[in-house]
Amino acid sequence: MRYENLLDSLGHTPLVGLPRLSPSDDVRLWAKLEDRNPTGSVKDRAAFFMVAQAEKEGLLSPGATIIEPTSGNTGISLAMVAKLRGYRLIVVMPENTSEERRQLLRMYGAEIIGSPAAGGSNEAVRVAKRIAAEHPDWVMLYQYGNEANARAHYETTGPEILNDLPEITHFVAGLGTTGTLMGAGRYLREHKPGVKIVAAEPRYGELVYGLRNVDEGFVPELYDPTVLTTRFSVSSADALRRTRELIAAEGIFAGISAGAALHAGLAMAAKAVTEQEQADIVVLIADGGWKYLSTGAYDGTLDEAEDRLEGQLWA
Amino acid sequence: MAIEVRIPTILRTYTDGAKQVEGHGSTLGELLIDLDRKHGGLRERLVDDGGLRRFVNVYLNDEDVRFLAGLDTPVKDGDTVTVLPAVAGGGM
Numbered sequence: 587m588r589y590e591n592l593l594d595s596l597g598h599t600p601l602v603g604l605p606r607l608s609p610s611d612d613v614r615l616w617a618k619l620e621d622r623n624p625t626g627s628v629k630d631r632a633a634f635f636m637v638a639q640a641e642k643e644g645l646l647s648p649g650a651t652i653i654e655p656t657s658g659n660t661g662i663s664l665a666m667v668a669k670l671r672g673y674r675l676i677v678v679m680p681e682n683t684s685e686e687r688r689q690l691l692r693m694y695g696a697e698i699i700g701s702p703a704a705g706g707s708n709e710a711v712r713v714a715k716r717i718a719a720e721h722p723d724w725v726m727l728y729q730y731g732n733e734a735n736a737r738a739h740y741e742t743t744g745p746e747i748l749n750d751l752p753e754i755t756h757f758v759a760g761l762g763t764t765g766t767l768m769g770a771g772r773y774l775r776e777h778k779p780g781v782k783i784v785a786a787e788p789r790y791g792e793l794v795y796g797l798r799n800v801d802e803g804f805v806p807e808l809y810d811p812t813v814l815t816t817r818f819s820v821s822s823a824d825a826l827r828r829t830r831e832l833i834a835a836e837g838i839f840a841g842i843s844a845g846a847a848l849h850a851g852l853a854m855a856a857k858a859v860t861e862q863e864q865a866d867i868v869v870l871i872a873d874g875g876w877k878y879l880s881t882g883a884y885d886g887t888l889d890e891a892e893d894r895l896e897g898q899l900w901a
Numbered sequence: 902m903a904i905e906v907r908i909p910t911i912l913r914t915y916t917d918g919a920k921q922v923e924g925h926g927s928t929l930g931e932l933l934i935d936l937d938r939k940h941g942g943l944r945e946r947l948v949d950d951g952g953l954r955r956f957v958n959v960y961l962n963d964e965d966v967r968f969l970a971g972l973d974t975p976v977k978d979g980d981t982v983t984v985l986p987a988v989a990g991g992g993m
Contacts, residue, residue, distance in 0.1 A: 708988050787965075789985065803956025803987035817965035819958070819983060 592624045593670060596634055597742045599623060601750040601868065606835040607848070613858045613865045615851055616751060617838060618743070621874035625659075625666045625690075627841075628743075628872045632765050633663035635738035636727040637671060648672050651724045655679070655714035657707055658687040659873055660729050660763075665694035676724075678714040680706050682898050686877040706790070708804045729763045731807030739769025747868055748777055755858075758851040759870035760843040761785035761817065764809040766870060771813040785817040786850035788825065788843060790898075818853065820846035823892045826883055828852070829875070833884075841873040842883055842895075902978035904932055908943075909985055915943040929959065930972035932982065947984065948972065956987045 589595040599622045604615040620628035640646045651674045654664055661677035668675040675696040679687075682703035691698055699717070701710040711730065718726040729735050743766065747754060757774055759766045764785075771783035811817075822842075829845030832838045851869040858865035875884060882894035903923035908916050916922050922940065926932035930948075937944035947957050952971050959966045960983040966974045976982065 706988055785965075789983075790988075805955065805987050811967060814968065816968040819960045819963050819965065819985065821963075 591670070593634060593667070595624060596630055597623065598746060601747065602838075604836050604869075607831065607852070609855050609859050613855050613863075614867065615848075615855060616866065616868045617832075617836070617844075618747060618868055618870045619838070620870060620872050621840065623663075625662050626874055626876070627659040627663060628766060628870065629659040629663040630666070631738040631742055632729060632732075632735040632763070633660060633667045635734040635741075636729065636732050637664070637667045637673075639732075639734035639737075640725060640727060641671075645725050646671075646673060649674065651676065651721070653678065653714055653718050653721070653724045653726050654729065655701075655707065655710040656729070657683045657710065658877065661696060662687065662690050662694065664727070665691055665696040668696070669694050676717075678710045678717065680710050682706070684877055684898070685880050690877070711804065729765065732765075733808070735763055735765035736769035736772070736808050739766050740773045741769075743870075744770035744773025744777075748774060751866055751868060752778075753866045754778060754781060754868055755863075755865045756782045756784055756851070756854050756867040757870075758784040758786060758847050758854065758867060760847050760872055761787040762806075762843075764806050766872075768808050768810060768813050770870075775813065782815040782854070783813055784850050784854055785814050786843075786846040787817060787819050788846055789819045789821045818850040820849045822895050823888065824849045826891050826895065827888055829883065830888070832871075833875075838871065839875045840871045841875055841878055842881075844869070844871040844873070847871070904976050904978060905981045906932070906936060907981065907983040911986065912943060912946055912984065915940045915946070926976060928970075928972065929961065929966055929974045929976055929982070932976055933972070958985045958987050959983070960985070 600619045602617050604617055608614045623630040652668055653676045655678045657679050665675050677691060677696055678699045678701055680703050681700045701713040718724055761767060767785050774781045825842050825846035828848040829840055829842050832840050847869045851867050854867055881898055883891050903925055905921055905923055907921045924932045924935040926935050933944045953959060961974055962981055
């Protein structure tokens with residue numbers, strides 16, 4: 587397929603069957619391979635839509651500075667879009683994110699401001715908001731509350747899936763900014779009555795939650811629970827195990843959040859089998875495994891990998 | 902048998918530092934009342950007039966109870982309940 591430039595090649599990712607992980611011919615799993623985007627993750631969609639929207643609103647002029655809290659993929663996607671559109675990018679990211687991501691960001695010309703590992707992404711959001719307030723001329727796209735993030739999935743991811751699989755019964759994706767689930771979920775609900783929208787939320791080690799007071803938690807502004815059918819908390823151990831099953835059974839080398847989504851997808855598949863219902867379950871593979879190699883997620887036993895992952899943000 | 906409840910670090914001041922505690926009840930609401938007898942003050946950190954507090958997430962066997970029946974969600978011996986603060990995790 588031919589495109590005029592890299593940004594034009596965004597989306598239109600493959601939807602591939604998972605015959606070995608599917609329990610039967612009546613209950614089938616499908617993988618939406620979002621690693622086949624320009625920088626290798628689903629976040630390219632949101633980054634492009636958020637920048638395009640800011641341009642439309644006149645917030646970004648040539649040479650403008652964008653600041654964003656992100657633990658990785660959104661930063662990398664924004665760095666690519668910013669590079670191609672001529673903006674400076676500063677990302678605020680927790681110090682417990684992988685080295686590959688830092689190298690990629692620097693390679694794209696982004697500047698990195700670290701936020702304390704303890705407190706995870708909540709802390710990155712807080713730091714970014716503070717810095718943005720000190721620099722009124724900088725633009726924070728703020729993926730957690732930017733409607734263009736969800737709209738990217740309403741206008742692209744959702745229609746692509748329904749077009750490829752009109753018989754879809756479940757859509758399962760990781761829950762972070764909630765943009766993917768809100769956007770694609772809304773589209774699918776509007777066009778496919780009865781479809782189930784399932785969130786797989788990463789459950790991290792204690793360090794990430796450790797210092798969080800329950801009174802000062804964080805719920806993304808984009809989040810609308812009425813879009814979801816249900817929401818699972820997936821442990822690092824389960825996410826890792828499923829990530830490895832994706833490679834072993836289906837040859838798909840995915841990031842760890844894909845394993846979390848697969849875990850929830852398999853739970854829905856098991857339920858469909860028990861209830862003797864037909865199901866076509868789409869699991870969103872947010873990215874490939876490359877950026878997580880240094881976490882040790884793919885090396886040694888599962889227990890070893892889980893120990894190494896403790897305290898790291900893997901989605 | 903009992904219901905196992907995993908407690909986040911920040912709330913372990915109510916459980917003498919215990920990572921997990923056990924309780925009884927036929928619903929999540931009853932379970933939290935039972936826990937509060939042994940761990941006074943814990944329930945108030947999780948529940949207010951309107952139900953579960955906004956930044957508290959409670960999972961029954963990994964499923965968010967807000968999508969089940971909230972405090973009325975039936976629980977039984979052998980279940981695992983996990984309490985976590987809401988964080989900006991994932992999908993970044």
